[in-house]
Amino acid sequence: MSHSRRRSHAPGSHASLRNANQRRVLDVLRAGKADYTQAELARLTGLAPATISNIVRDLTALRLVQADAGSGRRGSSVRLSHESGLVAGVDFGHSHLGVAIGTLTGEIVAEERHLLRPAHAYDGSLALAASLIAELAPDHAPVMRVAMGLPAPIAGGVVRGPHILPGWHGTEARDRAAEIFGIPVELENDANLGALAEHRRGAAQGRRSSFFIKISSGVGAGIVHDDQLFHGAIGTAGELGHITLNETGPLCRCGGRGCLEAYTSINSIMARTEGRVSATTFDELIAAARAGEVVPRGAIEDAGLHLGWGLAGVVNLINPEVLVIGGDIARAGDLLLESVAMGVRRHALDVVAQTPVVIGALADRASLVGAVLLAAERTELSLDPPV
Ligand SMILES: [Zn+2]
Numbered sequence: 001m002s003h004s005r006r007r008s009h010a011p012g013s014h015a016s017l018r019n020a021n022q023r024r025v026l027d028v029l030r031a032g033k034a035d036y037t038q039a040e041l042a043r044l045t046g047l048a049p050a051t052i053s054n055i056v057r058d059l060t061a062l063r064l065v066q067a068d069a070g071s072g073r074r075g076s077s078v079r080l081s082h083e084s085g086l087v088a089g090v091d092f093g094h095s096h097l098g099v100a101i102g103t104l105t106g107e108i109v110a111e112e113r114h115l116l117r118p119a120h121a122y123d124g125s126l127a128l129a130a131s132l133i134a135e136l137a138p139d140h141a142p143v144m145r146v147a148m149g150l151p152a153p154i155a156g157g158v159v160r161g162p163h164i165l166p167g168w169h170g171t172e173a174r175d176r177a178a179e180i181f182g183i184p185v186e187l188e189n190d191a192n193l194g195a196l197a198e199h200r201r202g203a204a205q206g207r208r209s210s211f212f213i214k215i216s217s218g219v220g221a222g223i224v225h226d227d228q229l230f231h232g233a234i235g236t237a238g239e240l241g242h243i244t245l246n247e248t249g250p251l252c253r254c255g256g257r258g259c260l261e262a263y264t265s266i267n268s269i270m271a272r273t274e275g276r277v278s279a280t281t282f283d284e285l286i287a288a289a290r291a292g293e294v295v296p297r298g299a300i301e302d303a304g305l306h307l308g309w310g311l312a313g314v315v316n317l318i319n320p321e322v323l324v325i326g327g328d329i330a331r332a333g334d335l336l337l338e339s340v341a342m343g344v345r346r347h348a349l350d351v352v353a354q355t356p357v358v359i360g361a362l363a364d365r366a367s368l369v370g371a372v373l374l375a376a377e378r379t380e381l382s383l384d385p386p387v
Contacts, residue, residue, distance in 0.1 A: 308343015
């Protein structure tokens, strides 16, 4: 992994203690706010002010941090330098590609969104992502790692979902992407990335556990437990879209019947209202519902109730602090929330029936924000002098 680990010194040696202290300071700088005073760094790391002062000087020489002279040494502000490295996030949807460049603290410095042909094949799409990364990345800092999200179950770097993302099924997407991008790649389900983003920077910020459900053309979900993503045995945890609500219900694209997705996806909502409303897009349906039209309002509430029934199982099973709704369906806002909460209350145990249900704060950027955060969190900084 890191250069420092390969060049490890005997435990307790002066150099290894210095490296460990440098890492403590870097960890604080990477995890929290944009900048810190040296006094704050001393307090948060438990190191002596004189030690902090030496570490900041050393890390500045390594170009890992940037220290602005303030009023006196203790008043100066210290932050991670952009030269310490950058990361990229890539978010593939069924018909869009988002690419962002971010710092090692997870702040996005540039981003772009492209429309893709539905059922796009992976090779051409990866090449497009690679060219966007190269275009967006500034010249002065290397992009060290990419995290890439896909709307499909992912196990061990391989896309598992013949009916979910046909153009990608069975591909070793992580290895192929690493070849094309030329840097290490983290592959993750897009809803997991959304869950991470809402947990760290959005509607679930400050909680220890949260459940995120993303509903657009499909349904995905992500679980954050003890501030970390929960993956399950092979990595596919969170496929709430394909739990059965009704065995004699409508057919689902997974081949099953009566799945939560078959009642709640935008496509299924639009299909059920077809011929009975003038709206042809989900946004038009929302507008008609807000204007008081009965069929659109009923269709959104019906989806909300089914979603609530599914989420009742979630709160019974894993007891998250908050349920966060994202994806296109979130644009229905309060029209949806009330029926979801009612569905949860009706089917969850009393003790957890009041689990808060909220709309995500990051809208359709959640997965991309999460990709940048994941790439940043998985990147270790080298303490070797720059060449
Ligand atoms: Zn299904």
